[in-house]
Amino acid sequence: MLRKLCIAVAIVAGTAQPLLADNAVDPQADFKVFRKYFTERFPKLQLNDFVNGPYSMDEGLRKQWQAKEEFPPYDFALDKGKEMFATPFKNGKTYADCFPNGGVGVRQMYPMFDAKSGQVVTLDVAINQCREGNGEAPLDYLKDDMASLTAYMAFTSRGKPMDIKVPDDPRALAAYRKGEEYFYTRRGQFNLSCASCHIQNPGNHIRTEVLAPALGIMNALPIYRSEWGGMGTTSRRLTTCNSQIRGVPLPAEAEEYRDVEYYLSYMANGLPISGPGARP
Amino acid sequence: MASTIRVRAVAGADSTEVQSLIQHPMDSGFVKDAKGELIPAHHIEVVQFEHGGKTVFTALWGPAVSKDPYLKFSFKGGKKGDDLKVSWVDNKGASDSLVAKIQ
Amino acid sequence: MNELPDAPDCARRTILKSAVAGGLIGLGLGSFPFPAFADADAKDFPADAFKQKSEADALKALYGKSAEASDKVSLDAPEIAENGAVVPIAVTSSLPNVTGIAVLVLDNPFTLAAAYKIPDGTQAAVASRLKMAKTTKVVAVVESGGKLYSATKEVKVTVGGCGG
Numbered sequence: 001m002l003r004k005l006c007i008a009v010a011i012v013a014g015t016a017q018p019l020l021a022d023n024a025v026d027p028q029a030d031f032k033v034f035r036k037y038f039t040e041r042f043p044k045l046q047l048n049d050f051v052n053g054p055y056s057m058d059e060g061l062r063k064q065w066q067a068k069e070e071f072p073p074y075d076f077a078l079d080k081g082k083e084m085f086a087t088p089f090k091n092g093k094t095y096a097d098c099f100p101n102g103g104v105g106v107r108q109m110y111p112m113f114d115a116k117s118g119q120v121v122t123l124d125v126a127i128n129q130c131r132e133g134n135g136e137a138p139l140d141y142l143k144d145d146m147a148s149l150t151a152y153m154a155f156t157s158r159g160k161p162m163d164i165k166v167p168d169d170p171r172a173l174a175a176y177r178k179g180e181e182y183f184y185t186r187r188g189q190f191n192l193s194c195a196s197c198h199i200q201n202p203g204n205h206i207r208t209e210v211l212a213p214a215l216g217i218m219n220a221l222p223i224y225r226s227e228w229g230g231m232g233t234t235s236r237r238l239t240t241c242n243s244q245i246r247g248v249p250l251p252a253e254a255e256e257y258r259d260v261e262y263y264l265s266y267m268a269n270g271l272p273i274s275g276p277g278a279r280p
Numbered sequence: 281m282a283s284t285i286r287v288r289a290v291a292g293a294d295s296t297e298v299q300s301l302i303q304h305p306m307d308s309g310f311v312k313d314a315k316g317e318l319i320p321a322h323h324i325e326v327v328q329f330e331h332g333g334k335t336v337f338t339a340l341w342g343p344a345v346s347k348d349p350y351l352k353f354s355f356k357g358g359k360k361g362d363d364l365k366v367s368w369v370d371n372k373g374a375s376d377s378l379v380a381k382i383q
Numbered sequence: 384m385n386e387l388p389d390a391p392d393c394a395r396r397t398i399l400k401s402a403v404a405g406g407l408i409g410l411g412l413g414s415f416p417f418p419a420f421a422d423a424d425a426k427d428f429p430a431d432a433f434k435q436k437s438e439a440d441a442l443k444a445l446y447g448k449s450a451e452a453s454d455k456v457s458l459d460a461p462e463i464a465e466n467g468a469v470v471p472i473a474v475t476s477s478l479p480n481v482t483g484i485a486v487l488v489l490d491n492p493f494t495l496a497a498a499y500k501i502p503d504g505t506q507a508a509v510a511s512r513l514k515m516a517k518t519t520k521v522v523a524v525v526e527s528g529g530k531l532y533s534a535t536k537e538v539k540v541t542v543g544g545c546g547g
Binding site: 308310330335339341347353354373377 | 468470473488492500
């Protein structure tokens with residue numbers, strides 16, 4: 001299975017074929033290989049620490065992060081999100097009416113596979129479905145209100161283990177597989193895949209940034225990045241990363257992005273939600 | 281409108297630790313906008329903390345203080361339930377203040 | 384009262400401003416007869432000091448003196464800043480009778496980043512977050528017993544990675 005990972009990393013951009021001849025989709029088997037790879041590569045790292053991204057990889061960065069977490073920069077977005085969440089729509093309904101458990105402590109279940117539409121639904125998409133279903137305009141996916149709202153929802157799930165289900169439905173398995181392929185496919189002028197950085201080089205530098213491990217990389221979102229001087233969602237990070245490797249970013253929450261978020265979140269099952277997070 | 285000031289003041293045995301986060305762009309005056317024009321300097325100049333009718337801390341800030349500025353300091357005295365007043369004024373004459381309770 | 388000694392310029396400006404406002408002349412001590420709490424006052428802001436471009440000039444404008452190195456001033460700053468826009472800095476001192484703390488970022492366009500007035504009863508310790516334009520020496524200055532003492536540390540500031 002590790003050989004499969006190595007082959008996957010070398011795959012040529014754009015290929016969407018199965019990797020091996022008898023390549024049935026087996027998320028549980030993939031999970032074991034993925035988990036083993038990281039725990040073996042970082043034997044001294046506590047499993048739950050992987051969700052802290054570069055801060056689990058570098059002591060100097062970690063100290064600065066801890067200093068800032070005393071009164072974190074995402075505090076204002078969090079308060080705004082809490083207020084937004086409690087504010088009813090024009091028709092009197094609230095977000096609580098759309099989500100299980102009133103939308104509190106549910107972030108760790110997203111993305112989830114929606115059997116009705118046959119699509120992977122991320123938390124952000126679910127929020128806009130809720131809004132549009134109640135006569136409200138959808139939120140922009142990259143930052144501002146969407147980031148504030150998801151910051152609050154992530155906060156209510158802090159500490160809860162990621163809990164993503166890939167049901168035994170061929171469409172769900174196909175979405176999972178597409179996410180996995182996206183992750184390992186090279187793209188852009190720099191010809192890098194997500195794996196080039198986050199599987200092959202966690203803890204190493206890309207220019208002056210320390211790379212985060214792929215394990216648990218979704219758990220801290222949405223994040224306040226010092227670089228942005230503000231909040232950003234999963235979509236903001238995925239689209240900017242595509243631009244940074246000189247590729248053409250897809251529209252926010254495009255199928256490929258939702259699928260790769262599905263794949264990565266499944267790989268982080270059991271690891272605690274740490275969002276909203278702060279990053280360099 | 282919500283205050284720009286967040287304060288956490290915790291009374292210990294004989295002193296109170298204060299942490300504050302203030303929402304403010306703290307534009308340095310050196311950054312250009314999308315059109316290539318300089319965004320003028322817009323930053324808090326003075327922050328004042330008062331307890332029991334006495335100033336316990338004054339911050340004098342220039343444009344090099346980070347956006348959404350943070351502060352931590354401790355002063356002798358203060359007990360749970362006491363008022364702690366925080367106020368700021370910026371270079372454009374805007375201001376805000378908040379009375380928080382020491383915990 | 385623990386006030387920064389005003390440089391002649393500041394006092395003159397204060398008096399002129401007060402005269403224009405037609406209010407009492409505060410002699411730079413802010414001694415208007417406020418009941419209860421007084422708000423942050425822009426008149427306290429030493430604008431001149433914040434425009435200086437060297438450690439010596441900034442300290443002269445702010446305190447009217449220069450600083451000597453002391454191991455009784457502790458400056459906690461990262462070796463490599465995660466991001467030059469938000470660098471956590473903490474200054475503490477075991478010196479007695481501390482009345483002021485200042486932080487200077489030598490390679491910033493303006494040297495003085497922040498200054499703090501420490502009244503009687505307030506600890507000689509402050510933590511804040513500063514912007515640093517590039518790799519620079521950071522100087523923490525403590526005013527104790529009418530004299531200035533300092534500690535210096537270099538903070539490396541790099542451009543963020545990934546091209547961006």
